[in-house]
Amino acid sequence: MAGGGYAAAQGDGRRYEGGVTAFVVITCLVAAMGGLMFGYDIGISGGVTAMDSFLKPFFPHVYKKQHGNHEENMYCKFDDHVLTLFTSSLYLAALIASFFASATTRRFGRKMSMMFGGLVFLGGAILNGAAVNVAMLIVGRLMLGVGVGFANQSVPVYLSEMAPANLRGALNIGFQMAITIGILAANLINYGTSKIKAGWGWRISLGLAAVPAILFTIGSLFLPDTPNSILERGNHEKAKKMLQKIRGTNNVDEEFQDLVDATMAAKQVEHPWKNFTGRKYRPQLIICTFIPFFQQLTGINVIMFYAPVLFKTLGFGDDASLMSAVITGVVNVVATMVSVYCVDKLGRKALFLEGGVQMIICQVLVAVIIGRAFGTEGEGEMSKSVSSLVLFLICAYVAAFAWSWGPLGWLVPSEICPLEIRSAGQATNVSVNMFFTFVIGQFFLSMLCHMKFGLFLFFGGFVIIMTIFIYYLVPETKNVPIEEMNRVWKEHGFWSKYVSNDDVTGRTSSPP
Numbered sequence: 001m002a003g004g005g006y007a008a009a010q011g012d013g014r015r016y017e018g019g020v021t022a023f024v025v026i027t028c029l030v031a032a033m034g035g036l037m038f039g040y041d042i043g044i045s046g047g048v049t050a051m052d053s054f055l056k057p058f059f060p061h062v063y064k065k066q067h068g069n070h071e072e073n074m075y076c077k078f079d080d081h082v083l084t085l086f087t088s089s090l091y092l093a094a095l096i097a098s099f100f101a102s103a104t105t106r107r108f109g110r111k112m113s114m115m116f117g118g119l120v121f122l123g124g125a126i127l128n129g130a131a132v133n134v135a136m137l138i139v140g141r142l143m144l145g146v147g148v149g150f151a152n153q154s155v156p157v158y159l160s161e162m163a164p165a166n167l168r169g170a171l172n173i174g175f176q177m178a179i180t181i182g183i184l185a186a187n188l189i190n191y192g193t194s195k196i197k198a199g200w201g202w203r204i205s206l207g208l209a210a211v212p213a214i215l216f217t218i219g220s221l222f223l224p225d226t227p228n229s230i231l232e233r234g235n236h237e238k239a240k241k242m243l244q245k246i247r248g249t250n251n252v253d254e255e256f257q258d259l260v261d262a263t264m265a266a267k268q269v270e271h272p273w274k275n276f277t278g279r280k281y282r283p284q285l286i287i288c289t290f291i292p293f294f295q296q297l298t299g300i301n302v303i304m305f306y307a308p309v310l311f312k313t314l315g316f317g318d319d320a321s322l323m324s325a326v327i328t329g330v331v332n333v334v335a336t337m338v339s340v341y342c343v344d345k346l347g348r349k350a351l352f353l354e355g356g357v358q359m360i361i362c363q364v365l366v367a368v369i370i371g372r373a374f375g376t377e378g379e380g381e382m383s384k385s386v387s388s389l390v391l392f393l394i395c396a397y398v399a400a401f402a403w404s405w406g407p408l409g410w411l412v413p414s415e416i417c418p419l420e421i422r423s424a425g426q427a428t429n430v431s432v433n434m435f436f437t438f439v440i441g442q443f444f445l446s447m448l449c450h451m452k453f454g455l456f457l458f459f460g461g462f463v464i465i466m467t468i469f470i471y472y473l474v475p476e477t478k479n480v481p482i483e484e485m486n487r488v489w490k491e492h493g494f495w496s497k498y499v500s501n502d503d504v505t506g507r508t509s510s511p512p
């Protein structure tokens with residue numbers, strides 16, 4: 001999820017009246033469509049670029065390379081910058097669009113950003129499904145990227161502003177959940193469409209992205225804007241009425257007053273970025289920058305984008321490659337559910353550390369097995385049992401990511417930022433994430449060609465560094481109300497020097 005940032009943010013520890021109304025349920029469904037759009041994009045391109053019927057007309061040189069000379073190093077079969085641009089261009093567009101989206105979301109409301117995102121995305125899906133040349137494909141991908149940028153910026157904000165306070169944390173991970181379901185749906189659709197003999201299956205794969213986009217656009221047409229957004233744009237009366245409507249009760253005074261206070265406080269911060277880079281917020285700045293960077297440097301998107309290509313490279317047949325992608329997709333969804341269940345029981349740190357160690361073990365083993373089978377020359381074969389073992393290890397790696405860095409990569413940055421730096425923290429998290437998603441998307445195939453099986457050790461090395469980072473620098477934030485977060489920094493061996501005693505509220509400053 002590009003940014004469940006506002007979730008679990010305001011009002012923790014307080015009980016407002018009103019609960020789950022039809023508005024909240026519909027909000028969740030529409031927001032889920034936004035997550036599906038993003039996930040669908042992540043999962044669809046790898047399968048499509050593994051289809052001969054797609055490669056032949058659009059990337060004939062890759063097709064030839066793959067089918068021609070058998071002496072070609074197997075690590076390099078798919079190394080082609082235009083092919084990777086097809087995958088990665090989306091994330092670059094999303095990164096740039098999210099800056100514009102942030103201003104639109106503030107000035108014209110969340111709903112407007114969502115509608116705009118949905119429409120542009122729909123245009124991209126149509127263009128891709130109907131593509132007759134590479135330009136149409138790339139322009140389509142860029143449009144999808146703009147849609148994703150707007151949706152990912154506005155949906156999480158919309159979601160957490162609509163949700164009752166006690167549901168915000170769950171909805172935060174819920175959005176990541178929708179992403180993983182989108183990836184799985186894409187894997188399944190690729191599996192089905194690759195069987196269409198006439199060779200236009202890839203058009204269905206790319207065109208079907210229109211389905212979540214239509215539902216998302218229509219949904220956002222009918223949804224109201226959030227009370228926070230109405231208030232932000234100065235309409236006090238209307239904002240209060242809206243809050244009463246979505247909470248299903250007239251007794252919203254306490255929550256409304258908190259909203260008004262929060263809006264006023266946010267308006268008083270003239271330079272949120274300057275604020276964010278100030279010494280006092282150093283822990284947040286470092287964590288909001290490094291967590292998304294590390295999340296992508298786990299190498300997860302190698303699997304999410306290129307699983308079918310990777311499995312094909314390892315010598316799996318066409319069908320087996322796509323099926324293996326479906327298997328990793330299922331593991332991703334199920335393991336994300338594990339996280340939803342465990343995050344408040346075991347805590348963030350335990351999940352991060354366990355996930356990290358499990359990923360390292362899997363990556364080292366995969367590197368050793370591939371290295372032994374194909375060497376540095378990229379020649380050789382893998383027996384059935386060994387390739388099943390590789391598939392198993394990749395699934396164990398995906399599971400580890402999905403209950404740790406996947407959802408926590410969004411949850412932790414969102415819960416450590418107080419209101420006055422929340423939007424800056426959120427924007428940093430989203431843009432660093434998108435940027436490194438782009439980098440991995442663009443350079444993975446080329447890195448595989450040059451680093452060979454060592455690539456898995458490269459990502460494994462990063463996982464070692466990030467696990468140490470978590471161990472020493474990220475405090476446990478389970479069950480800590482946002483407004484008491486400074487206590488956590490103050491008690492931390494390294495960060496305590498950045499936080500003054502005056503900033504600490506909560507347990508240490510309140511009477512026992």
Ligand SMILES: OC[C@H]1O[C@](O)(CO)[C@@H](O)[C@@H]1O
Pocket residue numbers: 001002042176179180183295300301304332406407409437
């Ligand atoms: O579920 C895996 C997916 O989750 C993300 O890390 C977003 O949180 C994506 O970059 C990745 O494709």
